[in-house]
Amino acid sequence: MNFYAIRAIYFHEMDRMRRTIGQSILSPVISTSLYFIVFGSVIGSMIPELDGVSYGSFIVPGLLMLTLLTQSISNSAFGIFFPKFTGSIYEVLAAPVSSLEIIIGFVGASASKSLIVGIIILFTASFFVELQIQYPLLMLFLLILTCLTFSLFGFLIGLLSNNFEQLQVVPLIIITPLVFLGGSLYTIEMLPEFWQKVSYFNPVVYLINGMRWSFYGASDINIFISVVSLVGFLVACIVGVAIVISKGYGIKN
Amino acid sequence: MQNIVSIKKLSKIYDNNFQALNNITLDIKKNEIIALLGPNGAGKTTMISIICGIVIPTSGSVTVDNFDIIKDYRRTRSRIGLVPQELSLEQFEYVFNNVSYTRGLYGKAPNPSLIEKILKDLSLWDKRNSRINELSGGMKRRVLIAKALSHEPSVLFLDEPSAGVDVELRQEMWQVIKDLRNSGVTIILTTHYIEEAEAIADRVAVINKGELLVVDNTSDLVRSMGQKTLLIELQEAVQALPTKLGSYNLTVLNNGLSISYNYDSSSKQTGITSLLQDMKEAGLKLKDLKTEQSSLENIFVELVREN
Numbered sequence: 001m002n003f004y005a006i007r008a009i010y011f012h013e014m015d016r017m018r019r020t021i022g023q024s025i026l027s028p029v030i031s032t033s034l035y036f037i038v039f040g041s042v043i044g045s046m047i048p049e050l051d052g053v054s055y056g057s058f059i060v061p062g063l064l065m066l067t068l069l070t071q072s073i074s075n076s077a078f079g080i081f082f083p084k085f086t087g088s089i090y091e092v093l094a095a096p097v098s099s100l101e102i103i104i105g106f107v108g109a110s111a112s113k114s115l116i117v118g119i120i121i122l123f124t125a126s127f128f129v130e131l132q133i134q135y136p137l138l139m140l141f142l143l144i145l146t147c148l149t150f151s152l153f154g155f156l157i158g159l160l161s162n163n164f165e166q167l168q169v170v171p172l173i174i175i176t177p178l179v180f181l182g183g184s185l186y187t188i189e190m191l192p193e194f195w196q197k198v199s200y201f202n203p204v205v206y207l208i209n210g211m212r213w214s215f216y217g218a219s220d221i222n223i224f225i226s227v228v229s230l231v232g233f234l235v236a237c238i239v240g241v242a243i244v245i246s247k248g249y250g251i252k253n
Numbered sequence: 254m255q256n257i258v259s260i261k262k263l264s265k266i267y268d269n270n271f272q273a274l275n276n277i278t279l280d281i282k283k284n285e286i287i288a289l290l291g292p293n294g295a296g297k298t299t300m301i302s303i304i305c306g307i308v309i310p311t312s313g314s315v316t317v318d319n320f321d322i323i324k325d326y327r328r329t330r331s332r333i334g335l336v337p338q339e340l341s342l343e344q345f346e347y348v349f350n351n352v353s354y355t356r357g358l359y360g361k362a363p364n365p366s367l368i369e370k371i372l373k374d375l376s377l378w379d380k381r382n383s384r385i386n387e388l389s390g391g392m393k394r395r396v397l398i399a400k401a402l403s404h405e406p407s408v409l410f411l412d413e414p415s416a417g418v419d420v421e422l423r424q425e426m427w428q429v430i431k432d433l434r435n436s437g438v439t440i441i442l443t444t445h446y447i448e449e450a451e452a453i454a455d456r457v458a459v460i461n462k463g464e465l466l467v468v469d470n471t472s473d474l475v476r477s478m479g480q481k482t483l484l485i486e487l488q489e490a491v492q493a494l495p496t497k498l499g500s501y502n503l504t505v506l507n508n509g510l511s512i513s514y515n516y517d518s519s520s521k522q523t524g525i526t527s528l529l530q531d532m533k534e535a536g537l538k539l540k541d542l543k544t545e546q547s548s549l550e551n552i553f554v555e556l557v558r559e560n
Contacts, residue, residue: 002327008357019345087341091400094305094335095358096327248309 005097009105010112013079017113024075025117028067032121035063036128039185044129050187051218056129060122061211062184068118068146069179069204073154073171076110080158081167099245103155110151111144118143132215138223139214145230146207152237159244178204188220203229257283257408257439258304263313265299265463273299275463277313281408286430286440288454288471290447296463297443298338301410305335317408331359334406338413338443340393344386348377351385352399359404371399375429391422398429409433411442415449427453483514483525485532486541495535501528 017024040056047055083089092102125131133139154171161167182204188196199205209219210226219226258281265274273296281287289297302308304315306326315322317329343351352368372378375395380388385396394414401409411430415423423446430453434440444450450457451471459466490509501524504513516523532539 002360004357004360004362008354012354015346015350083343086343087337087339088343090305090307090335090337090341091355091358093307094330094333095355096330096360097358 002097002101005095006101006105006108009092009097009102010109013106013109014112016079017075017109017116024113025120028071028117029120029124032063032067033124033128035059036125040125040129051212051216053132053216054130057131057216058212059185060125060129060131061215062179062182062208064118064121064125064143065146065204065208065211066176066179066184067121068114068143069150069175069207070171071117072110072114072147072150073157073175075113076107076151076154077158077161077167077171079106079110080155081161081164084158085164099242103152103241103245107148107151107155110154111147114147114151115143118147134217135214139211142207142211142214142227142230145234146211149230149234149237152234152241156237156240156244159241159249175204178202179208182208183220184208203233206230254282254285256280257318258441259316260300260304261314263300263303263315264311265296265303265308266311273463274303274310277460277463277465279458279465279468281439281441282456284434284437284439285455286434286442286453287456287458288450289441289443289458289460290450291443291460295460297460298412299463300460301335301412301441301443305333305410306330327360331404332407334401334404334409336394336397336401336409336411336414338416340390340397342385342393342396344384346385347381348372348383348385348388348396348399349381351396352403355400356403361404367405368399368403371402374432375399376425391419394426398426402433406438408439408441411440413443413445415444415446423449481516481523482545483516483528484543484545485512485514485539486510487512488538488540491537495537497531497535498528501531 036056036059039059044055044059049055050058080089083092122131157167157170181199182202183199188199188205188209191199206221206226206229209221210223210230213219213221213223213226258279260277260279260281263274263277264272266272275296277296277300289300291297299308303310304317304322306322306329318332320328322329346354349368349372352372353363353365356364356368369378369381372381375398377392377395377399380392385393388396394416398411398414401411414426414430427449430440430442442449442454454471456468457471458468484506487510491505491512492509494503494505494512502515505511506513514525514528516525529539
């Protein structure tokens with residue numbers, strides 16, 4: 001194992017976060033904080049409790065997931081796409097580095113960045129809404145698992161993208177609607193029966209409800225099903241990345 | 254001399270069915286400078302990219318220091334440094350950090366003093382804390398060389414190292430390349446500049462349309478394939494060549510005031526003595542004589558045209 005290479009890629013990517021701290025940290029924290037202020041403190045004070053918790057507290061897991069998913073995907077997609085775009089990917093390909101080491105470096109850095117943003121958002125949320133975490137270890141486990149899984153998914157998108165438009169398509173047109181329609185701001189039970197059934201086909205519903213269960217011990221979906229769904233998606237991403245990178249698609253001729 | 258890179262029957266056909274390399278076999282000797290010459294699209298960059306692991310070959314094999322580039326890719330790649338043709342650098346990074354990053358990629362522990370030496374050798378030490386987008390094109394080219402040297406490779410590939418570099422810097426770069434060879438590094442460079450190959454390469458390989466046309470020592474190639482021309486200046490202009498001189502390969506120039514004679518300098522009988530004798534007998538009076546050697550550029554153009 002080329003540990004120096006993994007370290008080099010990891011810190012190289014983390015350094016990009018330091019150089020673009022406004023975009024990497026401040027932007028997601030500020031936009032999520034605005035949700036807490038508007039939906040949590042202002043509008044939330046006029047909405048009755050859901051599942052026994054105030055509306056402001058109820059939306060924290062969903063908004064946390066929204067940020068984790070979009071950040072993880074965009075961090076790793078951009079992380080691998082940018083060297084492709086500038087041509088500097090050549091030095092990673094020409095170095096004595098295995099595909100696994102490349103993935104660990106890029107995905108590890110992306111997941112770390114998302115984790116940092118997630119923890120800052122949780123801390124920030126505590127200023128605006130009443131925050132309680134019933135199962136902190138499970139919450140941390142889900143947080144890390146989500147960051148890793150969606151960083152891998154983003155890495156796959158970055159490998160397959162040939163331009164900036166393709167890079168943005170999945171996060172903006174697929175992930176964001178799925179998160180908003182996945183019960184981040186409401187419970188599935190609030191929907192008409194037909195849309196409740198449709199919602200169960202939305203994979204993000206399982207992620208948000210899993211995270212919500214770790215906070216409040218209650219959710220629309222059984223926690224076991226949520227964790228299995230997330231692990232299943234992680235495995236699918238690992239297989240996808242393994243196939244794409246072994247064929248050199250998008251990076252090698 | 255021991256071979257450090259051995260290429261055997263190497264072919265590459267891209268997805269669009271373009272055949273970039275066709276059955277190339279070439280041995281590169283340890284501690285030599287070899288120049289790969291060829292027009293655009295000849296296959297030079299594809300060949301380098303395959304050896305470095307960036308492009309997957311269609312068939313054939315390559316070994317570096319007797320290790321296969323696919324089976325033993327860690328061993329081969331750790332011995333190779335690559336300076337690409339394009340200025341492929343992350344523009345917002347700092348010079349020192351970026352060079353150190355490359356060393357890490359090659360599995361080497363951080364060594365700030367070595368990076369300092371490399372940057373000083375390449376006159377980049379003053380720019381170590383500058384962002385790459387603040388550097389000139391020539392400096393960026395040197396950053397690429399510094400990155401390629403950061404892990405102390407024994408084989409260095411330079412893809413068009415002088416592209417976009419001014420004359421003074423080109424001379425400096427040639428000196429850097431010669432110094433590297435003197436320190437034990439094998440240099441493989443591709444170039445469009447024939448004078449670059451003539452100035453620094455021990456051997457020249459001419460590639461065209463994916464095929465290797467010739468490989469030889471630079472000086473031997475010029476000697477064996479080069480034509481020489483004898484230019485004879487006359488005291489009085491001639492309207493037409495005397496019939497006695499009809500058997501020679503002569504051309505009348507300069508309104509009859511000069512005659513040129515092409516001959517093969519490597520043959521035992523050049524025909525110069527008999528020509529001069531016959532000219533005297535034909536009554537032509539000579540004013541001056543000079544010879545010209547065809548350059549590597551002439552040979553290159555001729556080879557590519559024939560191919």
